Amino acid sequence: MKTLYVSDLDGTLLRTNQKTSDFTNKIINELVEEGLLFSYATARSYNTSHKVTEGMTADFPLIVYNGVFVRDNASGEMLLKNFFDEEIKEVVLELIEYDLSPIVYAYVDGVERFTFNIDEVNDATLEFALTRKNDSRYRPIKSLEELIAGEIFYLTLIDDESKLKPFYDKYKDKYHCFFQKDMYTGNQWLEIIPKNASKANAIKQLKDMLNCDRLVVFGDGVNDIDMFEIADEAYAVENAVDELKEIATGVIACNDEDGVAKWLYERVKGESIK
Incomplete structure (x- = not known):
């Protein structure tokens, strides 16, 4: 056995x-x-x-x-x-519309990347992103097209619970979502991954x-x-x-x-x- x-x-x-x-x-x-x-x-x-x-x-x-x-x-x-299907890119656009700062994990041109908009990111997200500054996946960008490029497989949001909870409620059945506080910083996270x-x-x-x-x-x-x-x-x-x-x-x-x-x-x- x-x-x-x-x-x-x-x-x-x-x-x-x-x-x-x-x-x-x-x-x-x-x-x-x-x-x-x-x-x-x-x-x-x-x-x-x-x-x-x-x-x-x-x-x-x-x-x-x-x-x-x-x-x-x-x-x-x-x-x-x-991986997500292409529909996830519409979700990213919606999150941005509501003043959220998603970190987008994707394979871009065959290379794993950790992408965020350096001009739009909030303090908590930037603090987390900077802990990965020496990581080969680190990819700060300034355009929406770059943010949603490639094959996306993971979204991370770090913000106030009140701002993130509505999106957890909206997407928890469509995707696999994790809504919890980080064990090290206490910041509220919403993570979204493919349903399967x-x-x-x-x-x-x-x-x-x-x-x-x-x-x-x-x-x-x-x-x-x-x-x-x-x-x-x-x-x-x-x-x-x-x-x-x-x-x-x-x-x-x-x-x-x-x-x-x-x-x-x-x-x-x-x-x-x-």
Whole structure:
């Protein structure tokens, strides 16, 4: 029987300092080398997730952008992908009409880009964008045509809750939307991705691709509920929200105590995992 193990990243596999520990890196690398089928699922991009897990060098698939893409950890090869249709460009125009400042993630001329209008962006969005200034995807522009260029796969908005909530309500059934406060800054975010993209859907696709029979997941937040609901076993870290703990198989040590790696070491290390 083959089991796929999938962990959330921020607040679960990562410590509060937004890094994986040396212990976690060592355990994951060793177990994957021994045959463990492992992945992590995150809202982060491949670029930023790779930076915060840089000691995790084993070859395994990553679920990034909340399930929009599945990529190989070592090579970056795209294994699965989801894009919006052209209609999303009308949504971007509507958001701008209402004085919002979307960050548009797209493949432009075959290259992944993180695009925003440098002349129209609000302070919170600019602050976030500047944290990616040295990122190869960083693309400040000044025209609407450039903003909506390419194959779009993700929209991010950072603004007042009162300005974003109407658009969450409007589009939550048409697309897959995330409306929550950032765990590090407390700013209100609205993220919009293709309807068929989610952590749970990406995990299902990955499970099929790897011919796995069972699924074990780890998480900390409400955005992990969908993957908990499809798992055979689901473990919440001690620092998880109560809603997740209530539906979990069990509660493990917190992220700052390397709960996921310790659980894997104790439960999987030494077993026949190939």
